Amino acid sequence: MLRRAITLPFVLILLVSFSFAQKPAAPTPEKTVVIRAANLIDGTSDQVRHNIMIVVRGDKIVSVGEGSAPAGAQVINLPGSVTVLPGMIDTHTHLFLQGEDPAEGGYDIQLLKYPASYRAARATVSARRCLEQGFTTIRDVETEGAGYGDIGIKMAVNRGFIPGPRIFASTRAISVTGGYPLEGYNPDIVVPKGAQLADGPVELRKAAREQLENGADWIKVYMTHRSWVDKQGHLVSQPTLTVEELKAVADEAHGQQHKVACHAYGGIGLHRALDGGCDSIEHGLDLDDDAIAQMLKQGTWYVPTLSVYYMDWSPENTPDGQRDRARASYHEVSFKKALKAGVKIAFGTDMGGIPWTDPIAQEFGYMVKFGMSSMNAIKSATSAAAALLDMKGELGVIAPGAYADIIAVPGDPLANIDTLKNVNFVMKDGKVFKQ
Numbered sequence: 072m073l074r075r076a077i078t079l080p081f082v083l084i085l086l087v088s089f090s091f092a093q094k095p096a097a098p099t100p101e102k103t104v105v106i107r108a109a110n111l112i113d114g115t116s117d118q119v120r121h122n123i124m125i126v127v128r129g130d131k132i133v134s135v136g137e138g139s140a141p142a143g144a145q146v147i148n149l150p151g152s153v154t155v156l157p158g159m160i161d162t163h164t165h166l167f168l169q170g171e172d173p174a175e176g177g178y179d180i181q182l183l184k185y186p187a188s189y190r191a192a193r194a195t196v197s198a199r200r201c202l203e204q205g206f207t208t209i210r211d212v213e214t215e216g217a218g219y220g221d222i223g224i225k226m227a228v229n230r231g232f233i234p235g236p237r238i239f240a241s242t243r244a245i246s247v248t249g250g251y252p253l254e255g256y257n258p259d260i261v262v263p264k265g266a267q268l269a270d271g272p273v274e275l276r277k278a279a280r281e282q283l284e285n286g287a288d289w290i291k292v293y294m295t296h297r298s299w300v301d302k303q304g305h306l307v308s309q310p311t312l313t314v315e316e317l318k319a320v321a322d323e324a325h326g327q328q329h330k331v332a333c334h335a336y337g338g339i340g341l342h343r344a345l346d347g348g349c350d351s352i353e354h355g356l357d358l359d360d361d362a363i364a365q366m367l368k369q370g371t372w373y374v375p376t377l378s379v380y381y382m383d384w385s386p387e388n389t390p391d392g393q394r395d396r397a398r399a400s401y402h403e404v405s406f407k408k409a410l411k412a413g414v415k416i417a418f419g420t421d422m423g424g425i426p427w428t429d430p431i432a433q434e435f436g437y438m439v440k441f442g443m444s445s446m447n448a449i450k451s452a453t454s455a456a457a458a459l460l461d462m463k464g465e466l467g468v469i470a471p472g473a474y475a476d477i478i479a480v481p482g483d484p485l486a487n488i489d490t491l492k493n494v495n496f497v498m499k500d501g502k503v504f505k506q
Contacts, residue, residue, distance in 0.1 A: 103143065106127065115468055132474075160460070161431060170426030170428075194217075212291045218242075247268060333353060350371065352366065354402075360408075374418075377403075435452070475499075476498065
């Protein structure tokens with residue numbers, strides 16, 4: 072009895088001591104950073120704001136205005152000649168492509184000779200280049216035969232293993248038999264394809280389900296394939312999915328609260344895309360009046376990707392050269408018509424189709440050249456792009472409650488849009504990446 076009486080208080084003391092030892096430590100206060108901006112384009116206003124203090128706590132913006140910096144805050148005083156903007160958004164990229172120089176094997180060598188590890192290493196460099204150039208968010212619209220590699224890059228970025236933008240991934244993309252390369256090989260040899268191919272509403276719905284199950288944020292569908300100039304000199308594009316096939320994909324995606332991006336140049340494929348429920352038209356080289364009217368009625372977004380169609384033209388007297396020039400010519404007209412009509416336009420480049428060593432912001436120059444104001448071009452890559460991604464108020468703006476994605480450029484991008492090629496300050500999620 073005596074031993075038990077002595078032991079019991081001792082056990083109680085141990086338990087009390089253990090409970091104090093296990094008491095969780097007080098959480099570390101979130102770091103507060105203040106950015107003083109002499110000139111601010113906030114992503115929504117039509118006017119430049121001046122002498123603004125942006126207060127960031129953790130990964131969010133808590134206030135935008137004037138006043139004194141909070142006690143203990145880190146203060147970043149940017150030069151008076153600098154313009155501060157929201158982190159930019161490119162809504163059409165391919166991290167797993169690199170511009171594909173024909174002299175080095177072109178597109179096909181990516182799938183036939185390069186191992187997945189090599190392509191992933193190059194995609195890692197591409198992700199870093201996005202961030203270095205002030206693009207803090209991208210929508211990557213398929214891996215071109217690299218499977219779910221974009222999900223892996225996204226995970227590595229989100230977990231802090233590699234620097235890169237916020238990624239909305241589309242994984243494998245979808246087309247039909249005869250609707251995507253690799254092509255032109257001995258039909259007795261099975262070669263890999265750059266997208267997931269399926270036929271019929273049942274197969275296509277299953278493909279969408281597989282991609283969503285494996286982490287796709289968006290579903291990307293190829294509604295047109297190759298294009299050429301016909302005997303009458305018209306640009307023609309090969310249609311792929313039928314309306315019924317696309318409706319199955321869109322129904323599945325929309326039912327799971329995801330959206331569908333459709334690569335569509337023009338003609339039959341473009342109209343099938345609109346009738347089948349696409350949320351964004353990618354490229355849209357040949358938008359006729361009926362298509363524009365339907366886009367306005369349905370609220371369909373337009374991601375034009377202009378600059379990629381001015382590169383690597385084949386000789387003028389060849390069929391490919393005629394096609395290349397027709398694409399650019401039709402595209403300019405379509406962009407101007409869509410802009411005048413008030414179609415919702417989001418910034419996209421097709422980087423990957425363009426070498427990642429090129430400036431992403433070169434796209435702005437074409438948009439402005441074809442009639443868009445510099446401010447609206449900037450909005451297309453900030454607040455408008457965020458709206459396309461269902462991130463209105465969270466991305467693409469410098470405002471309370473938004474993610475602290477903030478960049479700066481030397482000079483005035485409204486006076487010279489090419490200023491956006493020279494980003495010299497980048498903050499993403501409240502962390503300074505480049506200064």
